[in-house]
Amino acid sequence: MWRVALRDLQWRRRRFVIAVLATSLVFGMTLLMAGFATSLHNEGRRIVAALGADAWLVAAGASGPFTTSTPIPAAEAGRVAAMPGVARADPLVLVHSTVRRPAVRDVNVIGARPGGLGMPPPATGRAVARSGEVVADTELGLAVGDRLELSGRRLEVVGLADGVTWYFGTPTLFLALEDAQAVAFGGQPLAMAVLTEGVPAGGAAGLERFSNGQAVTDLERPLARGLQSIDLISALLWLVAAGIIGSIMYLSVLERLRELAVFKAVGASNRSLLAGFAIQAVLLSAAAAVLAVGIATLLAPVFPFSLEIPAMAFPRLVATAMLVGLAASVVGLRRAVSVQPALAFGGP
């Protein structure tokens, strides 16, 4: 009976194509939403990994290195470096600021010791070697040799980093420690955290240890509501897709009531008739999902924030779409089961 289902799809191909297009747009949106959420997660992981630390030490009681407002003396790095299990310790300044380019742009500022932890090698140019230099994220559109003013300090771009952003693609500036201290603390020798190479064995008085994972969690905490909203919108989009598939399938059943009655009258089983509709629902969903992959890939670059759609999201979309398509057709399938073969008799 699958042949009948396929012929019927051919017969109603215009409607099928319209349904596939509409559903694929919705599926495409869910992919973009997934990409959005993944980008937010990945940004955090990437910046934490880029800083190259094994552990983070912040003021005791602080919420975490990215969200705390309690600085510690930068000199604590010396004490931490002496702790067992620590090969190296460097202070880190994290602060949020703005630059004019010429419009105001938000930037994340990281201050670290040149050559130390927290100062990743740039993609082009060289790392910050001394005060007055900056490595900027390519997002800012700067070139090596450009000049930049940050909180009244003139800095020279010596290198460009790629993909070091957090909080919705906000680009990062890497500065020498003292420049960042000048921006954040008016020049006082303070830091927000001490990064260590090797994990300190014991506790240090007045400090609290964070793993990289905990640092990521801290960075993402302010995003939680945003991420939940994205998940919710995704769920709603799935409902819309299910609604489209469900109503198309239901209409299709309604139009084929007489045909179903005839098939039942000639002894076709309910199961084979339902399988026909199920094949149509699955084909519709799968075609929409495949088209959605193309739509999402085309639309992703349009967003002002680089969307990273995880590779697994594509096969997962196709699989989930087929399941949702089947589930959405249940109402139509139930209608199909309820058709009485006696309907085949009688006039038009």
Place this chain on the structure above:
Amino acid sequence: MADVDIGDLSVEYASGGYIVRPINHLSARIASGELALLLGASGSGKTTLLSALAAILRPTAGTIRVGDQEVTGLRGAALTDYRRHRVGVVFQTFNLVPSLSALDNVQAPLWAAGVPARRARSRAEELLERVGLSERLGHRPGDLSGGQQQRVAIARALAHDPPLVLADEPTAHLDYIQVEGVLQLLRTLAEPGRIVVVATHDERLLPLADQIVRLSPAATAVARPPERLEYRPGQVVFEQGARSDLVYTVEEGEIEIVRQRADGGVELLALLGPGRYFGELGPLFGLQRSATARAVGHAVVTGYAPGDFRELVGSGVGLPPARQARTPPCPEGPDGAK
């Protein structure tokens, strides 16, 4: 093979809140190789009887035997097998699947029964050739004339070579040229080993038949003298769904006209005293009784043949305005003389 034996068959169903009995104690026997016409006006139960023969509708009482198989008792796999292999149906409106070509339409019942694709195809080609459509295999129903569609429908009914072929109003949607071809085809199907049952209201088909099963009585009743009939309390004059023969006037006592409701209840339509008449529409128009007439106490009525009754009404002698038994009571009016 296989005579068809219909024994005391009744079919009852609820319609509009009332019990309707389109088939009331019908018995008939159709021998193998015969073409039987089910003849009757619309609403006389032709389609109902076909549905029962096709094992699509379960009768309320009675039996249908096809050969040694009792059809009314079939369930589950046996029912599916009967529908697939023992009976083929040509539906009134052809009921071809619009998305399928003529060939696929004929193959569909074979697919449904799990016949291998190649065998299904060659069988369908053979059948379409037999009905003269070998040039139209790839055409969809929309590209075929009514007569061609009907022939595809006949080929589809023959897919499993069933011993019983049912056709519901096969000429209803065809012009006379197409009718001729379809009739010839149906006639040739009734060959030893196969029975063809054709439901129709078209009396032109009469010469085609080996046997005729009339589902509504002819409107012309036999002339017979008026009959004086006495009834005991509660005795039934005629029953809802029964064939109509006489028109009655009440002479003594009271007659109640009641209608059986689908929910099992009974609705009193009228209570008629001496001088009133009832039950006239059934015999005049060849319809079944739409309600039951029953004596309330001891009652005496006179039964007239419809022709006599018509004369009686025409002469205006001795008949006050009367309530008759076909229409529901009208709340405000006294008795509508219909």
